[in-house]
Amino acid sequence: MAKIQQALALAMVLTTGALLILAVTLTMPAFGSFPQRQIxxxxxxxxxxxxxxxxxxxxxxxxxxxxxxxxxxxxxxxxxxxxxxxxxxxxxxxxxxxxxxx
Structure with missing residues (x-):
């Protein structure tokens, strides 16, 4: 039972990490394009x-x-x-x- 819980916890951590990395990379602007905020x-x-x-x-x-x-x-x-x-x-x-x- 403990092995199943450890495997489930590891799967959840890896899935959450993958989703966070995916979310960050999809929402980032293109490399080198910094938007200038104008006054x-x-x-x-x-x-x-x-x-x-x-x-x-x-x-x-x-x-x-x-x-x-x-x-x-x-x-x-x-x-x-x-x-x-x-x-x-x-x-x-x-x-x-x-x-x-x-």
Whole structure:
């Protein structure tokens, strides 16, 4: 009975994974075609172009990359750092428990 449950669970996981991969690949745009989001009527008014031109002055950063990461996406970067820190702490705790049990 346990072997049947394991086989069923494995089949469900593989089917779900295959469906997710299929859904992602079918909904992705063609490689290299990035849609520009425009603010105004022309392509020169695209958001990316405005960020390239105005980011260092608006945020006070030294370059465009720093201004995007810390100025425009600061909360996102803080969240990513928090997730990374939590993952490292979790791995350290797992290794510590494994070492004590030996």
């Amino acid at each position: 105004g009527e022309s392509a020169e008014d695209a958001i990316g172009q405005q960020i390239l031109e105005n980011a260092p002055e608006q945020t006070g950063a030294a370059n465009v990359v720093t201004s995007v990461v810390w100025g425009y996406r600061g909360y996102d970067t803080l969240g990513e750092a928090t997730v990374l820190f939590t993952a490292v702490v979790g791995v350290v705790m797992l290794f510590r428990v494994a070492r004590r049990s030996e």
